[in-house]
Amino acid sequence: MPTPPPDPVAHLAQQLGEATLRDVVAAFYRRIPSDDLLGPMYPSHDLAGAERRLADFLVQRCGGSPRYSQTRGHPRLRMRHQPFRIDAHARDRWMALMTAALHEVELPDDARSALRAFLGDVATFLMNVPPGAP
Template sequence: MTEMEVMRVCGEDGIRKMVAAFYARVEEDDLIGPMYPKDDMAGSEERLAEFLLFRLGASKRYLEMRGHPRLRMRHVTFRIGEAERDRWLKLMGLAMEETSVPKSARDFLEPFFAQVADFMRNQVSE
């Protein structure tokens, strides 16, 4: 499956619903929730949705709004180790399940999310 095929089966609405389900969990999460801006959860949700739509080839709005993603730079102020990476992946997996992301799209998205989440780590495992 390619990025465009993910968009074909999920659509922009499906990606946005998945991200909304993810953020509903993040807001209540004791480990990664505190990393997110309580006063701008909607903005944070919108930025992730726009990033994913950009990465999946559906829109260039993210680039127009934020420029190059520079993900590590944007997250450097947060302590991200294995536990945080794994929790992020767990919550996103639950969001994909809740919003019925098709298996074919999950088979593409899960390795992508795992690679990006691991790349974001800035803490060495003990």
């Protein structure tokens, strides 16, 4: 049997502590309201709720508390992002804010790069506008 590829974020909730992952998401959401492209996409009346959903998702994905599934069910991220126009520009902006957040929080370099790679892969997977579409 071939060994499955290692999952570099699988144990980060234990290694870093769930609070550290939540700090990253909080640093990301602090940047959202003033962002001209992403700010209008997010619910201004429920940014705290949006922050909790992403934080719960990340904590669960990194091996921590299963609260995301308990409160939201299956992530179905492609479906849940369908209402938003995510082209390469939106993906790159999301990653720029997230990269800044990852640098605001004190993290070991390998954890920072593992998180950045994971989040970047998901962000690309969530793009829902064909290249060149108006």
